[in-house]
Amino acid sequence: MKFFVDTASLDQIKEAHDLGILDGVTTNPSLMAKEGISGEANVMKHYKDICEIVSGDVSAEVISTDFAGMVEEGKRLAGIAPNIVVKVPMIKDGVKAMSYFTEQGIKTNCTLVFSAGQAILAAKAGATYLSPFVGRVDDINWDGISLIREIAELYAIQQFETEILAASIRNSKHIVDAGLAGADIITCPLSSMLGLLKHPLTDIGLAKFLADHKKANS
Numbered sequence: 172m173k174f175f176v177d178t179a180s181l182d183q184i185k186e187a188h189d190l191g192i193l194d195g196v197t198t199n200p201s202l203m204a205k206e207g208i209s210g211e212a213n214v215m216k217h218y219k220d221i222c223e224i225v226s227g228d229v230s231a232e233v234i235s236t237d238f239a240g241m242v243e244e245g246k247r248l249a250g251i252a253p254n255i256v257v258k259v260p261m262i263k264d265g266v267k268a269m270s271y272f273t274e275q276g277i278k279t280n281c282t283l284v285f286s287a288g289q290a291i292l293a294a295k296a297g298a299t300y301l302s303p304f305v306g307r308v309d310d311i312n313w314d315g316i317s318l319i320r321e322i323a324e325l326y327a328i329q330q331f332e333t334e335i336l337a338a339s340i341r342n343s344k345h346i347v348d349a350g351l352a353g354a355d356i357i358t359c360p361l362s363s364m365l366g367l368l369k370h371p372l373t374d375i376g377l378a379k380f381l382a383d384h385k386k387a388n389s
Contacts (some may be wrong), residue, residue, distance in 0.1 A: 195227035273297030323353025
């Protein structure tokens with residue numbers, strides 16, 4: 172399973188990269204705004220800065236919602252670096268744009284996916300990645316992890332090549348559950364990744380080892 176960090180923070184991206192566990196980055200306009208980045212020139216530069224840290228794929232989201240706008244914007248984004256993936260929303264013109272990008276050899280990430288039916292359309296359009304939103308599905312009292320499992324089973328049966336990128340990951344348990352459900356990739360905040368480190372027995376064991384070492388060498 173690959174790990175993508177979902178942020179626009181260069182510090183967090185560097186920290187994940189330095190851990191040696193980072194396979195890629197996803198970000199969006201909301202995350203850019205959170206870092207105080209605005210204006211097309213600044214956003215494009217920020218994507219370039221991210222790509223200089225990360226060798227894996229970096230998803231860059233289009234703002235346009237019409238086919239022509241998405242194509243124009245996607246081409247500009249793809250021109251930033253070879254590892255840019257154009258993130259496109261699951262709407263009618265988005266499917267059309269993904270088909271176009273696929274024909275042009277441009278990688279895509281289909282975002283805002285909430286059903287297996289949408290997952291079929293994205294795969295048929297040649298999406299490189301599919302981003303089902305686990306946490307947001309949970310928010311409406313459905314089961315986001317079950318959605319991942321359903322899509323994984325469907326893709327395996329139909330032999331679709333689109334990779335399942337579990338998004339809207341809210342906690343460390345989501346990471347484990349998404350992996351068990353068949354997600355190829357998870358994208359989440361750095362805090363959720365670091366949460367995987369935590370277990371009370373690890374803390375107790377380490378404290379005992381250090382105490383025994385101190386006692387033996389005193």
